[in-house]
Amino acid sequence: MNKKIIIRTLEKIALYMELKGENPFKVSAFRKAAQALELDPRSLAEMDDVTKLKGIGKGTGDVITELMDSGKSSVLEELQAEVPKGLVPLMKLQGLGGKKIAKLYKELGIDSAEALKQACIDHTIQKLPGFGPKSEDKILQELMEFDSRPGRHPIWKTEEAVATINEVLENIKEVSEYSVAGSYRRTKDTSKDLDFIVATAEPAKVKDLLLAALPVEGTIASGTTKVSVTVEFQDPIDIDFRLVAPEEFVTALHHFTGSKDHNVKMRQLAKSQNKKISEYGVEQEDGTIRTFKSEEEFFQHFGLPFIPPSVREDGRETDRIEELPELVTIEDIKGDLHMHTTSSDGANSLKEMIDACRSKSYEYMVITDHSQYLKVANGLTPERLLAQNKEIRELNKEYKDIEIFSGTEMDILPDASLDFDDDILKQLDFVIASIHSSFQQPQEQIMERMLTAMKNPYVHMIAHPTGRIVGQRGGYDPDVEQLLDWAKEYGKIVELNASPYRLDLAVEFLEMAQEKEVPVAINTDAHAIEQLEVMAIGVRHGQKAWLKKENVVNTWPLEKLKAYLKK
Template identity: 85%
Template sequence: MNKKIIIRTLEKIALYMELKGENPFKVSAFRKAAQALELDQRSLDEIEDVTKLKGIGKGTGDVIVELIEKGKSTVLEELQAEVPSGLVPLLKLQGMGGKKLAKLYKELGIDSAEALKQACLDHQIQKLPGFGPKSEDKILKELTDFESKPGRHPIWKTEEAVRFIEDVLEKIEGVSEFSVAGSYRRTKETSKDLDFIVATAEPAKVKEELLAALPIQETIASGDTKVSVTVEFQDLIDIDFRLVAPEEFVTALHHFTGSKDHNVKLRQLAKSQNKKISEYGVEQEDGSVATFTSETDFYAHFGLPFIPPTVREDGREFDRLDDIPNLVALEDIRADLHMHTTWSDGAHSLKEMIEANRSRGYEYMVITDHSHYLKVANGLTPERLLAQNAEIRELNKQYSDIEVLSGTEMDILPDGSLDFNDEVLSQLDFVIASIHSSFQQPREQIMERILTAMKNPHVDMIAHPTGRIVGQRSGYDPDVEQLLDWAKEYGKIVELNASPYRLDLAVEYLEMAQEKGVPVAINTDAHAVNQLEVMAIGVRHAQKSWLKKDHVVNTWPLERLREYLKN
């Protein structure tokens, strides 16, 4: 349990109360409690009694204590049972908040997307006070766009299901090996469903325990060696489990990882060697079947190096085998250059974030809390930033195995100016500039804002350069090629934000950055110590873009990075 989880839970309770139509003062109490925690610069472990904080009353305090002691909230569970489940997805519609949905539910009984669409078509919405014909048209358009999205799940939704299932399989005694396969293993941004390969000598026993442990909504198929179910996590997700004999695990994993084009190309190569690949093994010329203990051995059987799942896509990877040894790998990462602490909207203190980075074996790191324009994230004023800078300098003296750099994630403001002046920026080691506001501005205006940051000699990196959220929003529509040309001209780094919500830049733009010679940093943008783990997803996304180790700045020794920044 950490501060961030408690804050999110309090905000979720407030939202559900709003949907239910509860007293506004009660709703406000939970939002104020969340804000009180957000504004306190200490982590949860450093606060002696969280219920004594100003802004936290008895009701909110009881919820916090229950979360700390039991890891759950009875209040939230009761609200989730009372509020129609069909209302919650409607919050994804632009401009549709809790108050509006509560009104629609109370006045018209709208409790789902279908009911809302029908009410729009019947012109019932425009009759309600505070809505009108334009609101009705806008809601109908948002609904149409929402319905037209393909039935694929973004990686940030499927990863929750993957983590849960891996934990379940880890605990089942009869499982000797397992792995997620399919598009998720290839680090595609979205997946239609999930595939798991499970090696076991006891398929019936494993199947029974697996089905008992999952939050199953529907069993699609249940055979001796294949189970297909629909489970509920953030969304309903279809999952296929294939139970295979231990000796078949490697070839089954390769087969169901794909892609289809990759498998076709490899089968053609096998055929030229008088061999035949199936999910059960590789049939030899003499009729015997070869099985393998690893995918490295599997590829070596055909005279190939190991081809990472991330690049098994269109078959062209067979023409780029010489590039594979140079691809960036997780063990190459020496640092994380973008993270947040309790000074702004992070869950953990400076010291806790330092210790977490040390435990990962990093040689250096940068603290980059938000700037003061981003008030919703408790952004730092110039005075607070310089105070934090001083604290980082003092903390740094305590460590000989990691260098802690001071930085900021500074907003590029809607008017094109930067959130801190040069006098403040000159006192920092590393300056990130990013856009968090006014996404709807015309492209020309967005590009003018970015150019301001590019021209500033103190700015070192542009973070999450398009502002996208995978599967949810496309961002603020910059001209990315022009952005990369400016980065090259002004010597800036561009970020691959490893958060599975962002994976920003996208693959085609990372490929373009490498072609243009624009250096890339893979960063987690972590707001809690556990989020440092998403570096692995970021590295796989980088591999998918064929990014080479030497092109990624946080694989460099610190002195090389400092020299680059100085120049």
């Protein structure tokens, strides 16, 4: 349990209360409690009694206590049971907040996107006070756009489903091996559905146990070795479970990981060796079926090194075998250059983040709390930033096994100025510049803002350069090629933000960065200790662009990084 989980739960309760039409003061109490926690610079472990914090009353305090004791909130569970499920997705529509949705539900009985769409068509919405014809047209337009979006799930949504299913499979003793396959295993930004390969000698029993353990909304198909179900997590998602004999696990995993083009290329290679690949094994020239204990052994059988799932995309990966040893791997990562603490909007204290990075045996790390413009994230004023800088200098004397760089994630403001003056920036070790506001500005203005940061001699890196959220928003539409040319000209690093919400830069732009020899940093942007783990997703995303470790600055030894920053 950490502050972030409690804050998110309190905010979620407030949202559900709003959708239910609860007393506004009650809703406000939960939002105030969340804000009180957000603004307190201490982590949960540093507080004697979080429920005594100013801004937290008895009701919100009871919720926090229950969360800390059990990891659950009965208040939230009751609200989720009472509020129609169809109302929550309506929050994704621009211009519709909790109050308006609650009004539509209370006055017109609208409890789903379908009902809302029909009400717009029937022109019943415009008759409600506070709406009108323009609001109705805008809602209908938003609904039409929402319906036209491809039916794919972003990786940050599917990872919850994968984690839950992994836990279920881990606890079924009849399962000897299991793995997610398909596009998720290849670290695609989005997936249409999920595929799991499950090795077992008792498929019928495992199938029953799986169906009993998961929140199944419907069964699409059910056979002896395959079951396809729709499971309700954040959103409903289709999942295929393929139950295979233990000896068939490796070839089934390879086959259903794909991609289609990769499998075609491998079948062609097998054919040239008088062999035939199927999901059950490899048929030899003499007609016998060969199975394998690992994918490494499978590829070796065809005279190939192990090809990571992340690069099994277009079939050309077998022609780039000589590049595989140069690919960045998680073992190459020596530090993380972007993370937040409780000083801004993080869940853990400075010391807790340091200890978490030390446990990963990192050589270095950078603390980059938000700057003052981002008030919603409790951004640091110059005075608070310099105080933190001083604290980091003292801590560096204490810790001998890791170098702690002092830094900031500084906003590039809408007027194309920077959030801190140079006399502040020059006192820091590492300065990140990023855009968090006014996404709707014309591209020319966005690029003017970017150029300001590029030209500043104290800025080292541009974070999440396009501002995209996978499957949710496209960002602020910069001219990325021009941005990379400036990065090359002014000696800046561009970020691959490893958060599954962002994965920014996208693959095609990472390829472009490498071609232009622009250095890339793979960072977690962690706002809590557990988020440091997304580094692995970021590395696999980088592999999809065939990023070489020499081009990734946080694979460099400490002295090389220091020399680069000084330059």
